[in-house]
Amino acid sequence: MDHDLPLITTIAAGLGLALVFGFLAVRLKLPALVGYLFAGVLIGPFTPGFVADTHIASQLAEIGVMLLMFGVGLHFSLNDLLAVRKIAIPGAIVQILVATAMGVGAAKLWGWSLPAALVFGLALSVASTVVLLRALESLGLVESFNGRVAVGWLVVEDLAMVLVLVLLPPLASVMTGKGPAEGTSLWRSVAVTLLQVGVFVTLMLVVGRRLFPWLLWQVQKVGSRELFTLCVVAAAVSIAYGATHLFGVSFALGAFFAGMVLRESQFSHRAAEETLPLRDAFAVLFFVSVGMLFDPGILVDQPLRVLAVVAIIVVGKSLAAALLVLLLRYPLHTALTVSASLAQIGEFSFILISLGLSLGVMPPEAQSLVVAGALISIAINPVLFKGLQPLQRWLLARSQLARNLAARDDPLAELPITTDEKYLARQVVLVGHGRVGRKLAEALEAHGIPYVVAEQNREIVARLREQGVPAVSGDASEPEVLVQAHVARARMLVIATPDTLDVRKMAANARLLNPGIEIVVRSHNEDEARRLEQEVVGKVFVGETELAHAMTRHVLERCAV
Numbered sequence: 301m302d303h304d305l306p307l308i309t310t311i312a313a314g315l316g317l318a319l320v321f322g323f324l325a326v327r328l329k330l331p332a333l334v335g336y337l338f339a340g341v342l343i344g345p346f347t348p349g350f351v352a353d354t355h356i357a358s359q360l361a362e363i364g365v366m367l368l369m370f371g372v373g374l375h376f377s378l379n380d381l382l383a384v385r386k387i388a389i390p391g392a393i394v395q396i397l398v399a400t401a402m403g404v405g406a407a408k409l410w411g412w413s414l415p416a417a418l419v420f421g422l423a424l425s426v427a428s429t430v431v432l433l434r435a436l437e438s439l440g441l442v443e444s445f446n447g448r449v450a451v452g453w454l455v456v457e458d459l460a461m462v463l464v465l466v467l468l469p470p471l472a473s474v475m476t477g478k479g480p481a482e483g484t485s486l487w488r489s490v491a492v493t494l495l496q497v498g499v500f501v502t503l504m505l506v507v508g509r510r511l512f513p514w515l516l517w518q519v520q521k522v523g524s525r526e527l528f529t530l531c532v533v534a535a536a537v538s539i540a541y542g543a544t545h546l547f548g549v550s551f552a553l554g555a556f557f558a559g560m561v562l563r564e565s566q567f568s569h570r571a572a573e574e575t576l577p578l579r580d581a582f583a584v585l586f587f588v589s590v591g592m593l594f595d596p597g598i599l600v601d602q603p604l605r606v607l608a609v610v611a612i613i614v615v616g617k618s619l620a621a622a623l624l625v626l627l628l629r630y631p632l633h634t635a636l637t638v639s640a641s642l643a644q645i646g647e648f649s650f651i652l653i654s655l656g657l658s659l660g661v662m663p664p665e666a667q668s669l670v671v672a673g674a675l676i677s678i679a680i681n682p683v684l685f686k687g688l689q690p691l692q693r694w695l696l697a698r699s700q701l702a703r704n705l706a707a708r709d710d711p712l713a714e715l716p717i718t719t720d721e722k723y724l725a726r727q728v729v730l731v732g733h734g735r736v737g738r739k740l741a742e743a744l745e746a747h748g749i750p751y752v753v754a755e756q757n758r759e760i761v762a763r764l765r766e767q768g769v770p771a772v773s774g775d776a777s778e779p780e781v782l783v784q785a786h787v788a789r790a791r792m793l794v795i796a797t798p799d800t801l802d803v804r805k806m807a808a809n810a811r812l813l814n815p816g817i818e819i820v821v822r823s824h825n826e827d828e829a830r831r832l833e834q835e836v837v838g839k840v841f842v843g844e845t846e847l848a849h850a851m852t853r854h855v856l857e858r859c860a861v
Contacts, residue, residue: 306352306353306356307353307356309352309353310352310353310356310357310360311360311585313343313350313352314339314340314343314352314357314360314584314585314588314589315581315584315585315588317339317342317343317588318335318336318339318584318585318587318588320335320339321334321335321336321338321339321342322335322336322339322584323335325338331679331682331683333434333587333678333679333682334679336584336587336588336591337587337588337590337591337594337675337678337679338591339588339591340357340587340588340589340590340591340592340593340594341591341592341594341596341675342591343588343592344591344592344593344594345592346594346595346596346597347596352592354589354592354593357585357588357589357592358589360582360585360586360589361582361585361586361588361589361590361647362551363537363582363585364430364579364582364583364584364585364586365430365551365552365555365586365647366536366537366540366551366552366554366555367533367536367537367555367575367578367579367582367583368429368430368433368434368579368582368583368586369429369430369433369540369551369552369553369555369556369559370536370540370555370556370558370559370575370579371433371559371572371575371576371579372429372433372442372451372556372559373555373556373557373558373559373560373561373562373563374559374560374562374563374568374571374572381452381455383448383757383759383760384448384449384452384453384757384759385452385759386628386758386759387449387452387453387625387628387630388449388452388453388455388456389456390624390628391453391621391624391625391628391638392453392454392456392457392460393456393460394620394624395425395453395457395617395620395621395624395642396422396425396426396457396460397425398425398616398617398620399421399424399425399612399616399617399620400418400421400422400424400425401421402421402424402612402616402617403417403420403421403422403423403424403425403612404417404418404420404421406420406605406608406609406612407420407421410605412663413661415471415472415656415661416656416661416662416663416666419468419472419652419653419655419656419661419662419666420653420656420662420666420669420670422461422464422652423645423648423649423652423653423656423670424609424612424613424617424645424649424670424673425457425617426457426458426460426461426645426646426648426649426652427454427457427617427641427642427643427644427645427646428454428644428645428646428647428648428649428674428678429451429454429455429458429552429556429646430552430583430586430646430647431644431646431678431681432450432451432454432641432644433451434583434682435640435641435681435682435685436450436451436641438682438685439685439686444797445634445755445756445757445797446633446634446637446638446756447637449630449634449637449638450637450638450641453621453638453641453642454641454642455553455556457648458550458552458553458556458648459497459553461550461648461651461652462493462497462548462549462550462553463493463494463497464652465550465651465652465655467493468652468655468656468659469655469659472656472659472661493548496547496548496549497547497548497549499547500543500546500547500549500554500557501557504539504557504558504560504561505561508539508557508558508561509561512535512558512561512562512565513561513562513565513566515531515535516528516531516532516535516562516565516567516571517565517566517567519531520567525574528567528570528571528574529574529575532562532571532574532575533575533578535558535562536555536558536559536575537555539554539555539557539558540552540554540555540558541554542554543557550648552647586647587678590646590650590671590674590675590678591675593650593667593671594668594671594672594675595668595671595672597668598665598668598669598672599672602665602668602669605665605669606669606672606673606676609669609670609672609673610672610673610676610677612673613643613644613645613673613677614643614644614677614680614684617639617642617643618639618640618642618643619639621635621638621639621641621642622635622636622638622639623635625638625639629758630758631756631774631775632692632695632696632702633688633692633775634756636688636691636692637688640681640684640685640688643677643680643681643684644674644677644678644681645670645673645674645677645678646674646678649670649674650667650670650671650674653666653667653670654667712758712761712762712765712771712772712773713772713773713774713781713784714772714784715752715770715772715784715785715786716765719770720750720770722750723750723751723752723770723786724786724789725786725789725790726750726789726790726791727750727751727752727786727789727790727791728744728749728750728751728752728790728791728792728793728794728855728859729751729752729754729782729785729786729787729790729792729793729794729810730744730751730752730753730754730794730796731753731754731755731776731793731794731795731796731797731806732754732755732776732795732796732797733753733755733757733760733764733771733796734796734797736796736822736851737753737755737796737797739849739852740794740796740851740852740855741753741769743852743855743856744855744856744859747856747859749856749859751770752770752771752772752785752786752790753769753770753771753772754771754772754774754776754781754782754784754785755771755772755773756773756774756775756776757773758773761773772784772785775802776795776797776802776806777802777805777806777809778809779809779812779813782806782809782810782813783813787810787813787814787817788813788814789814790814790817791817791818791859792817792818792819792820792855792858792859793806793807793810793817793818793819793820794819794820794851794855795807795819795820795821795822796822796851797822803821803832804832807819807821807838818838818839818858819838819839820838820839820840820841820851820854820855820858821838821839821840821841822840822841822842822851823840823841823842826842839854841854
């Protein structure tokens with residue numbers, strides 16, 4: 301093999317072996333990324349035979365992280381992030397503290413110093429947004445409420461880790477006694493970091509939201525598909541690079557905000573589709589690079605410590621997150637989704653451990669333990685996601701506590717007794733109050749047509765209640781939520797949520813409660829629309845902006861009848 305071409309050699313070996321072992325993993329009913337990770341182990345420096353260039357592999361992985369986070373931003377607007385802030389911000393902060401405490405406790409039992417234990421705990425506390433995105437995309441949950449909560453939670457974690465990476469050097473020097481004891485430099489670092497992040501976010505939201513959609517529009521008018529794709533990729537990588545070198549923001553967060561501002565363009569869906577193959581290819585290289593960091597010898601030398609690390613990541617963090625979500629009065633399904641989302645670690649964990657080693661505060665075995673925990677948790681994470689619904693059914697069937705949590709006394713889960721009679725019969729039940737749902741609600745309000753909103757986001761329900769709009773909180777695929785929306789006497793059920801996985805269940809439950817109800821559904825593509833029209837026996841609309849107008853016209857016409 302020609303070692304004078306390390307870039308080509310690394311890409312060829314990585315993608316080729318990933319294809320082989322990914323195929324074998326799927327045939328064995330395992331997630332494909334398990335094969336990608338195993339391919340990385342084979343070409344890594346800790347196994348015999350060919351060794352790929354780890355430096356080049358890490359840079360290729362960074363590009364993969366950029367493109368994947370850019371894709372997240374294309375599907376996740378600032379309004380979506382703000383909509384879940386009441387659960388994402390407190391939940392992420394408390395979960396980081398709890399997971400860090402568990403990691404510190406384990407490290408202190410092993411005789412590590414306090415700085416080493418602190419860095420180790422922080423590395424175990426932050427999950428990988430890249431891994432989460434892959435899991436949500438495979439299940440079609442990226443734009444669902446639970447998906448937005450999970451992504452928002454991890455974005456808050458990423459923002460916290462950006463601050464930690466800047467504070468760690470002066471903090472480590474103070475704790476190890478190698479630097480000044482006073483906190484002047486520490487507070488200066490905090491102030492500079494907050495200022496840099498604030499300037500970057502402000503520029504992106506004020507200037508970027510106008511400049512980049514305009515640039516995309518100008519390129520699109522040329523009519524060249526190649527230039528359009530090049531513009532999208534160049535914007536993602538350039539903004540991520542500039543964010544890191546000018547403002548100290550990570551590549552991942554820079555690309556995420558690039559996607560958010562480009563989302564303001566009417567071509568955001570096309571941008572997502574055009575870059576999908578490139579994102580998939582570099583995502584494979586990301587998982588291969590993770591596998592290259594794994595030293596299999598750690599499983600023999602320190603099996604109990606590896607087991608403890610995996611337990612903290614998969615069990616400890618997950619239980620803490622689920623408890624926090626339930627304490628914030630969110631449904632059991634949301635708690636399970638968030639807990640599964642956090643049951644892994646990724647790119648920020650590797651960066652933290654590498655920084656700790658360079659500062660001289662970490663023992664050499666720390667990196668192997670973290671990578672072992674990442675490898676194992678990433679491999680089993682898709683399995684956890686696939687087991688969410690069976691687990692929820694099992695809990696509800698066998699646990700009275702689970703049933704109580706799923707149907708607990710929530711003041712937003714049912715309409716107030718003072719609700720006007722016009723909202724309880726011949727009304728429209730509107731499931732979802734996102735971009736499409738809001739347009740429909742505004743049209744119904746303008747024409748004096750009574751409607752009731754069913755929405756999983758409790759903040760949205762609370763806001764609608766304050767505005768005098770009848771709304772109930774909960775998953776409309778569950779019959780009790782439809783009952784609380786009085787679907788049994790409604791004239792129409794309009795399903796305006798982007799998540800179509802539970803549409804069939806919603807429609808079936810609505811038909812049981814009201815056999816003659818008319819059903820209107822939104823969809824994402826023509827094939828899905830045809831299947832839904834056959835199975836749901838209702839009117840299905842495709843798209844987003846045009847969909848909102850078309851759905852609105854149809855609903856108004858039918859209600860007029």
